[in-house]
Amino acid sequence: MSKAKILVVDDSPTYLKMTCQPLTEQGYEIVTAADGEEALQKAKSEKPALAVLDVVMPKLNGFKVCRKIKSSPDLKNIKVILCTSKNQESDKFWGEKQGADAYIVKPFDEKELLDNVARLLGS
Numbered sequence: 001m002s003k004a005k006i007l008v009v010d011d012s013p014t015y016l017k018m019t020c021q022p023l024t025e026q027g028y029e030i031v032t033a034a035d036g037e038e039a040l041q042k043a044k045s046e047k048p049a050l051a052v053l054d055v056v057m058p059k060l061n062g063f064k065v066c067r068k069i070k071s072s073p074d075l076k077n078i079k080v081i082l083c084t085s086k087n088q089e090s091d092k093f094w095g096e097k098q099g100a101d102a103y104i105v106k107p108f109d110e111k112e113l114l115d116n117v118a119r120l121l122g123s
Contacts, residue, residue, distance in 0.1 A: 004049035004121050005029040009039040009065070010083075011057045015106065019052055019083065022110045023117065036060025040068055043075050049121055052113075055084035055095070063098045070099030079120040083108060 006028045010016040020030050031046045033039040037059040043051060051069065055062035062082055069075045081102040082095045095103045102116040117123075 003027040003029065003123065005031060005046060006117070007031045007033065007039065007042055007046060007048040007051040007078075009033045009036070009042075009051065009057065009062070010054040011035055012054070015054065015083075019113065022114055023052075026114060026117075028117070036062065036065045039065050043069055043078060048078060050079040050081065050117060052081045052083050052117075055082055055086050055091070063094060066095070066098040066100050081113075081116055081120070083113070 006023055008016060008019045008030055010019060011034050016032055024030055031042055031048060033042045035058045053062035053065055062084065066080045066082060069078050069080060079101045081104060082100045083104045083106060085106045087105040092103045101120050104112055104116060
């Protein structure tokens with residue numbers, strides 16, 4: 001049985017690879033996007049169970065993407081992990097206010113990412 005579909009969004013090819021690789025190794029189906037607008041399009045078309053969003057991105061930042069996902073009747077059940085270099089408590093607080101289910105600071109520990117994914121997906 002295949003594992004859940006995860007949308008990974010980051011404008012940095014390096015972080016995109018660093019995020020996708022451990023998830024792929026765990027058997028998750030991965031869909032990627034490079035900016036906020038593409039992220040919303042893929043969320044609507046692919047219906048992932050979870051999205052890992054960078055915050056600082058072109059077009060729409062991760063906070064806005066998270067807010068749009070959580071306020072959309074069709075998308076609100078998608079779990080959201082914000083994964084960002086913004087490490088201030090105020091950033092984390094703001095992420096939670098947008099509806100994020102988890103907040104990970106870059107550079108992240110692979111185990112932290114996988115633990116949060118497993119917790120949110122109940123696997």
